Amino acid sequence: MRKVLSGNEAIARGAYEAGVKVVSSYPGTPSSEITDFVKRYGEIYCEWAVNEKVALEVAIGASLAGRRSMTCMKHVGLNVAADPLMTLSYTGVNGGLVILVADDPNMFSSQNEQDSRNYARFAKVPLLEPSDSNEAKEFVKKAFEISEKFCTPVIVRSVTRLSHSMSAVDLGERVEVTSKGLENNIPKWVMVPANGRVRHVFVEERLKELQTYNSESDLVVEEIISNEIGIITSGIPYQYVKEALPEASVLKLGMVWPLPLDKIVDFSKKVKKLYVVEELDPIIETELLAKGLKLKKIKRPLTGELSVDAVKKLFGIKVNKYKTTVKELPNRPPNMCPGCSHRGMFYAISKLKLFAAGDIGCYTLGLLPPLSAINSTVCMGASISMAHGIDRASDGEYAKKSVAVIGDSTFFHTGINGLLNSVYNKGCSTVVILDNRTTGMTGHQPNPGTGITIRGEESPRINFELLCRAFGIKNVVTVDPFDVDECIRVLKEETSKEELSVIITNRPCIFADRTVITNPYFIDADKCTGCTACTRLGCPAITWDKKKKIAMIDESLCTGCGLCPKVCRFNAIFQRGVK
Ligand code: SF4
Numbered sequence: 001m002r003k004v005l006s007g008n009e010a011i012a013r014g015a016y017e018a019g020v021k022v023v024s025s026y027p028g029t030p031s032s033e034i035t036d037f038v039k040r041y042g043e044i045y046c047e048w049a050v051n052e053k054v055a056l057e058v059a060i061g062a063s064l065a066g067r068r069s070m071t072c073m074k075h076v077g078l079n080v081a082a083d084p085l086m087t088l089s090y091t092g093v094n095g096g097l098v099i100l101v102a103d104d105p106n107m108f109s110s111q112n113e114q115d116s117r118n119y120a121r122f123a124k125v126p127l128l129e130p131s132d133s134n135e136a137k138e139f140v141k142k143a144f145e146i147s148e149k150f151c152t153p154v155i156v157r158s159v160t161r162l163s164h165s166m167s168a169v170d171l172g173e174r175v176e177v178t179s180k181g182l183e184n185n186i187p188k189w190v191m192v193p194a195n196g197r198v199r200h201v202f203v204e205e206r207l208k209e210l211q212t213y214n215s216e217s218d219l220v221v222e223e224i225i226s227n228e229i230g231i232i233t234s235g236i237p238y239q240y241v242k243e244a245l246p247e248a249s250v251l252k253l254g255m256v257w258p259l260p261l262d263k264i265v266d267f268s269k270k271v272k273k274l275y276v277v278e279e280l281d282p283i284i285e286t287e288l289l290a291k292g293l294k295l296k297k298i299k300r301p302l303t304g305e306l307s308v309d310a311v312k313k314l315f316g317i318k319v320n321k322y323k324t325t326v327k328e329l330p331n332r333p334p335n336m337c338p339g340c341s342h343r344g345m346f347y348a349i350s351k352l353k354l355f356a357a358g359d360i361g362c363y364t365l366g367l368l369p370p371l372s373a374i375n376s377t378v379c380m381g382a383s384i385s386m387a388h389g390i391d392r393a394s395d396g397e398y399a400k401k402s403v404a405v406i407g408d409s410t411f412f413h414t415g416i417n418g419l420l421n422s423v424y425n426k427g428c429s430t431v432v433i434l435d436n437r438t439t440g441m442t443g444h445q446p447n448p449g450t451g452i453t454i455r456g457e458e459s460p461r462i463n464f465e466l467l468c469r470a471f472g473i474k475n476v477v478t479v480d481p482f483d484v485d486e487c488i489r490v491l492k493e494e495t496s497k498e499e500l501s502v503i504i505t506n507r508p509c510i511f512a513d514r515t516v517i518t519n520p521y522f523i524d525a526d527k528c529t530g531c532t533a534c535t536r537l538g539c540p541a542i543t544w545d546k547k548k549k550i551a552m553i554d555e556s557l558c559t560g561c562g563l564c565p566k567v568c569r570f571n572a573i574f575q576r577g578v579k
Pocket residue numbers: 338339520521537539540541542553557558559560561562563564565
């Protein structure tokens with residue numbers, strides 16, 4: 001049967017057909033939907049782990065127990081999982097193990113644009129790169145075969161364009177793979193130096209074998225059309241090359257690490273001009289130049305996505321100009337939703353002009369005007385440790401003017417380590433945990449603070465207040481983020497203390513709990529003075545009447561959170577149906 005599937009759905013299907021038993025992942029755009037699709041298959045145990053390192057370690061355990069396992073993450077997640085990955089390369093696997101990593105060229109929703117192919121080279125493990133949904137499914141299956149054949153974890157790399165685009169997929173049946181049983185092999189699985197040295201030799205040998213395998217496999221496809229131009233490419237850029245240069249011969253690589261050098265040398269002899277078209281880092285190009293191949297240079301950008309037009313321009317081909325009826329589309333800057341439970345706390349932070357070490361999640365959007373409440377964002381969990389660094393660098397002086405701001409899921413991911421570090425090292429920063437009871441930005445996945453698992457089953461709900469007190473933190477306060485005055489009072493009080501404080505907010509995301517949505521508010525035009533206090537909340541439901549110079553509420557957007565009346569000093573905002 002054929003079905004049109006997104007790349008992410010096809011990857012999940014590939015895991016199902018490959019007989020995978022365990023999938024453990026941490027959500028991250030553009031990879032998040034894969035595990036949500038895996039959840040449909042009752043044959044697979046799946047879970048949201050607290051971070052990618054833990055997810056990979058769960059997959060390693062499942063592999064050690066003899067079952068096929070997979071973990072899915074975005075590119076920056078692989079940084080978190082890099083520690084187990086590097087040693088997993090040495091131990092190898094028992095049941096097949098696939099690491100699905102989705103890169104984000106052009107940074108549609110990421111803090112950097114790193115190219116995960118570097119990790120395959122670094123960890124000395126094979127990396128497969130599909131170019132459409134059908135290949136995504138087939139390559140996942142192939143990756144499990146390679147994993148078991150060569151005793152190696154295999155990285156399958158997707159990119160946003162593949163994960164989120166759709167194409168036809170041939171569906172197959174699931175293969176029930178019997179367990180290989182728990183492998184008790186100390187020289188292989190206990191990486192003390194004496195064993196590690198032996199395994200390193202194995203890793204180097206394995207890489208050579210993989211290279212030969214790649215050259216001889218059907219993962220590399222030669223399409224000879226003419227002998228004028230030959231292009232070596234892989235993944236999504238293959239699609240652009242085929243459309244932009246239909247007359248060129250192409251060598252399409254399915255496994256981009258280790259490279260099938262013999263096959264590439266063969267191909268280079270069949271064409272007059274040899275090019276490499278790849279996205280982001282010049283990985284293939286660098287290797288081929290090192291091998292002494294004569295490549296024609298193209299001025300390819302090292303940033304952003306390629307496209308058909310971009311490839312045409314690289315080869316000096318005229319690009320069609322398209323006429324549009326709309327001259328300029330209105331700007332649609334990202335914003336927190338109407339009724340977002342983070343807004344009140346950010347308003348308070350901004351009002352007090354505190355320096356906020358931020359983190360990764362919906363609340364990163366607090367950086368945008370009019371709130372302009374975030375001053376730094378580096379990576380998952382960095383807020384608390386950075387605030388500690390700020391405090392230590394200034395002998396506690398800046399701690400009185402700064403806070404760390406982190407969401408619930410990010411706190412569980414890696415923020416918890418930072419907090420533990422601050423406790424241990426007697427820090428005096430103020431940490432604000434914005435608990436909206438979901439992993440908002442990636443699509444509202446549950447986490448240990450929500451009390452439910454990926455399949456909606458009840459599980460223990462971690463209580464932030466008790467957890468922080470168990471860490472030995474004396475100053476732990478829970479506030480209603482919609483009570484702006486109280487937020488300001490608590491922030492002032494806690495930042496003034498010369499010891500560590502944690503402030504926890506207690507309102508759910510409007511998508512985590514729809515019951516919080518209530519009657520909308522409206523603004524009494526006669527009472528509004530146009531002071532703009534409410535517009536400075538940045539709520540998308542609050543608009544500005546340019547002619548009358550007063551604020552208005554779009555009642556179709558308003559969730560009735562009740563925040564704006566708390567900042568209006570002229571009592572001009574009322575709730576429908578409430579006298
Ligand atoms: S009550 Fe005010 S702040 Fe809350 S959603 Fe409605 S307009 Fe926005």
